[in-house]
Amino acid sequence: MAKEDTPLDQGVFDSTLEAELAKGTDRRVAEGRARSAAVRAFRAANPEEAAKHEAAGAKPAAAAAAAGAGAPAAAAAAPAAAPAGAPVAVAAASVTTPVREAPLPTGNVPTPKKGAEDKHRLLALVPPEGIQRVEREQGDRVNVWPHLLIEEFVAMFILLAGLTLFSTFINAPLRELANPNLTPNPSKAPWYFLGLQELLRYFHPMVAGITIPTFILIGLAAVPYVDRNPSNKPGDRKIAITLMTILFMFGGVLTIIGSFFRGPGYNWVWPWAQGVFFEL
């Protein structure tokens, strides 16, 4: 709405401007504040006149919009396209001198001119709720190169050097040719299965060899789905840590017993007395 046309209470305007300027407010800001106070005062004092003025302001704008549409047919179509037309009228009402005049929507799909180039325009409308604002703390972060990669390289080379040294001086075992008719005593599985072989002493082979390993594997895979405790702190996870430690201890103890405390006939031996019956 143009400033000049709005009726206002001159007395309120002057007093407010004076008060604002006395406070040390910038003149432009002070004038704005005074004007808004004056307009509000005028509207409060004589509501009828203010409403009349509003309607008068809206009329010529609506007429201009209708004229802009051109044909009377289009003007008749305007109510049909009410949802689109209404905002146009509101917008026009607030601008006395329209900067640009656009025809009202006709509702007809435009057809390209004959021989015109085939063009496509795509306008994407994004609802405001589709725009996400992601806020994350940067945290204390360091560059992977060089900090992490150097660490990885050092670890890798230490491992490689250690393994090479070990392999230079200690030979992997190679016994005599396989003989299916000559069972060595004791016969042991590779070390990582010796825990299971040890279980064979106490359980039926189906339990020790099939049921328990299957349970352990499925149980391990199910850990994150069973343990729904969101905390990472050891203090909050006493049950989980205790159970897993017990599992690891059982595995470790059984493997050590199977490896070092079992001799000929898979009977108990003391490794320091009867010797070690274990090969990698």
Added chain:
Amino acid sequence: MKLKPPSPGDLGDRIRETEVWKSIFRPGSIFRKGYKDTSRDRALATMNNVLYHLHPVKVKRHGLKLTYTFCLGGLSFFLFILLTITGIFLMFFYRPTADIGGAQAFADMQSIRTSVFFGDLVRNLHRWGAHLMVFSVTLHMARVFYTGSYKPPREFNWVVGVILLFLTLGLSFTGYLLPWDQLAIWAVTVGTSLAGYSPFIAKQANFLLLGGVVVGPETLLRWYTLHVIGLPFVLVLFLAVHFWRIRKDGGISGPL
């Protein structure tokens, strides 16, 4: 006019300015001329390298703490690479046949130890590396458990990890038979005898594993194929998922 030969440093600079050199080393490479130790070039060094791009550009500082990860996952992967390289070397000198009257596999093992150049060292590396990998993968699992790193959104990656542990054990066990000595076939006989106790499918499971009723030449060929191509293929697939999920689930170690 007298041409002066360029100094080695000058020559190096000239080579690094050639189109060929620049086409190989992408911007940010430390081998490229003009690498500056700035945040930008450090980021590019990670992003523009085929190996390093597995990593994000930045990690949380506490992820560097050695006592948090102990590098166990990375070292397990490194051991897998080492075992692949040494394994390929050993394949040149090994035939997985053990017919009656002449066990070629065992003869090849002996010749690897005695007549192949570095054969003994490479076989030792392969064998000890394999045992170490079983150990490091197990420790890696323990570490991940104790730091609670399997919690959402990482649940599925833990499951993939359990599969990888199982595959590691399978690879180690299938490799155990290949020397075809007394240690190998009897360890495998003991280990596979358990399959004969599986419910309902005891006979079939046993036959599937052994290619026969007892450990024999068919078992050797079967386990060799699994060891050198079958299981590594499956393992690499799961490894790819494992690494991909590490990135997607928020990077190495530490809560999100």
